[in-house]
Amino acid sequence: MSGAEGEANTTAQVAELSGAQRAMQEAEKKKEMEALIRKRGGKKQVNPEDPHAFWDTMPVPKLSAPDLEADPDGDVGPMEEKTLDQVRQEPYDLPSVDFEWCSMDVTDDAQLAEIYTLLFENYVEDDDNMFRFDYSTNFLRWALMPPGYLPEWHVGVRMTTKKKKSKLVGFITGVPANVQTGESIMPMCEINFLCCWKKLRGKRLAPLLIKEVTRRVNLTGIWQACYTAGVVLPKPITVCRYYHRSLNPKKLIDVDFSRLAPRMTMKMTKKLYEVDKQTRLPGIRPMTEEDVPSACELLNKYLSKFQLHPVFDHDEFRHWLFPREGVIQSFVICNAEGVVTDFLSFYALPSTIMNHPNYTSLNAAYSYYNVATTVEWDALMMDGLILAKQRDFDVFNALDLMDNKEFIEKLKFKPGDGNLQYYLFNWRTKEITPQETALVLL
Numbered sequence: 001m002s003g004a005e006g007e008a009n010t011t012a013q014v015a016e017l018s019g020a021q022r023a024m025q026e027a028e029k030k031k032e033m034e035a036l037i038r039k040r041g042g043k044k045q046v047n048p049e050d051p052h053a054f055w056d057t058m059p060v061p062k063l064s065a066p067d068l069e070a071d072p073d074g075d076v077g078p079m080e081e082k083t084l085d086q087v088r089q090e091p092y093d094l095p096s097v098d099f100e101w102c103s104m105d106v107t108d109d110a111q112l113a114e115i116y117t118l119l120f121e122n123y124v125e126d127d128d129n130m131f132r133f134d135y136s137t138n139f140l141r142w143a144l145m146p147p148g149y150l151p152e153w154h155v156g157v158r159m160t161t162k163k164k165k166s167k168l169v170g171f172i173t174g175v176p177a178n179v180q181t182g183e184s185i186m187p188m189c190e191i192n193f194l195c196c197w198k199k200l201r202g203k204r205l206a207p208l209l210i211k212e213v214t215r216r217v218n219l220t221g222i223w224q225a226c227y228t229a230g231v232v233l234p235k236p237i238t239v240c241r242y243y244h245r246s247l248n249p250k251k252l253i254d255v256d257f258s259r260l261a262p263r264m265t266m267k268m269t270k271k272l273y274e275v276d277k278q279t280r281l282p283g284i285r286p287m288t289e290e291d292v293p294s295a296c297e298l299l300n301k302y303l304s305k306f307q308l309h310p311v312f313d314h315d316e317f318r319h320w321l322f323p324r325e326g327v328i329q330s331f332v333i334c335n336a337e338g339v340v341t342d343f344l345s346f347y348a349l350p351s352t353i354m355n356h357p358n359y360t361s362l363n364a365a366y367s368y369y370n371v372a373t374t375v376e377w378d379a380l381m382m383d384g385l386i387l388a389k390q391r392d393f394d395v396f397n398a399l400d401l402m403d404n405k406e407f408i409e410k411l412k413f414k415p416g417d418g419n420l421q422y423y424l425f426n427w428r429t430k431e432i433t434p435q436e437t438a439l440v441l442l
């Protein structure tokens with residue numbers, strides 16, 4: 001055997017061995033992800049091999065697909081490449097002549113009221129149908145009108161029958177955002193507010209809404225989107241979990257949002273969750289216009305250490321993070337030079353409490369983007385709890401993403417039963433952990 005042959009042989013053996021090892025690793029990883037997906041499906045068991053008549057036709061990885069890290073042939077990048085002239089020019093056909101597509105103009109109060117009502121009556125509920133999100137009209141204006149938004153990306157379906165005049169029965173929205181995933185910063189569309197009138201459920205209107213918004217987004221030369229959902233679809237890039245910090249435990253227990261812990265009385269529970277009346281951190285105050293440049297820089301720098309995050313310019317930062325009464329609150333701490341060193345923000349998203357004799361609304365604050373550089377995470381977020389309590393929120397919610405694990409346990413947040421899966425459309429990349437994730441969608 002010549003040296004060269006020997007070497008080739010050894011290389012082949014190594015390749016074979018590493019191939020076998022890789023196959024084993026892949027099988028192992030696939031098993032883990034399948035277990036995770038099953039578990040993360042909540043009460044409903046999710047089988048990764050189940051067909052998805054719609055999603056199986058979309059440029060997204062299958063639930064049973066191996067993670068990129070375990071797939072030697074897998075590349076990061078688009079799953080489908082199209083050019084503008086390949087984008088369908090006409091809207092998709094709706095099931096009957098009673099339906100028509102529209103673009104919803106959120107600057108028009110009457111149209112905004114229609115959106116509000118559709119969502120108020122039909123949007124996301126918890127598994128036990130006790131609570132339903134109640135996005136305020138001011139919140140919707142904020143969520144749907146960032147810099148560069150396009151009314152055509154706010155897609156509605158109207159139904160008109162002989163008996164009834166036009167009614168909004170389906171909705172989905174996209175807003176533009178620059179999002180970094182791994183090494184790539186891309187203009188993307190953030191999809192939200194997919195909703196279908198309850199009487200039209202199960203009739204495959206959702207796939208039409210998703211295809212139509214995709215078409216309209218593609219027409220502007222954008223090919224990637226990000227979105228989150230409580231349901232497991234092909235295929236999450238990460239799965240986050242909600243944590244809840246009681247601020248008004250009596251009400252939360254009364255409405256069955258939470259339960260009295262074993263061996264705890266109501267009095268003990270109230271004491272446990274009590275927070276100071278005034279914030280503790282010296283100098284913490286609401287963000288002002290002057291803070292925008294340095295707060296934006298601080299946040300972008302912080303976000304850049306994560307695998308999935310938005311990149312804000314000053315206008316976008318101002319839009320998303322500037323305080324708006326009853327919608328979004330943000331606070332800063334500055335150093336002696338007036339440079340923002342620490343940042344805290346939360347948004348207000350109440351839920352309707354359905355069928356309760358005494359209460360109709362649950363006031364929830366949601367942790368948004370936070371940065372701690374000169375103070376401890378728990379000290380910063382404790383002030384967040386105090387500021388939320390001052391504004392009469394019943395509960396402060398946070399996902400286990402970014403550095404939130406640094407304060408979640410210390411500040412007595414408790415895990416909820418809701419998970420939030422994160423998805424990328426038409427972008428294959430490796431799966432990431434919640435702690436590598438820094439994108440908060442409303």
Ligand SMILES: CC(C)(COP(=O)(O)OP(=O)(O)OC[C@H]1O[C@@H](n2cnc3c(N)ncnc32)[C@H](O)[C@@H]1OP(=O)(O)O)[C@@H](O)C(=O)NCCC(=O)NCCS
Pocket residue numbers: 051052053054055056122123124125193194195196197200201202203204205206207228229230231233
């Ligand atoms: C989400 C909603 C629009 C789906 O409508 P539907 O009538 O239940 O479902 P349809 O018959 O129209 O379509 C079913 C398809 O939509 C997919 N789908 C369901 N919910 C989805 C979601 N949240 N995001 C994306 N696709 C979804 C299903 O997986 C299925 O596709 P598949 O066969 O490939 O698996 C509707 O249930 C709804 O309005 N729910 C309340 C609001 C809500 O939960 N919105 C989603 C927030 S993320």
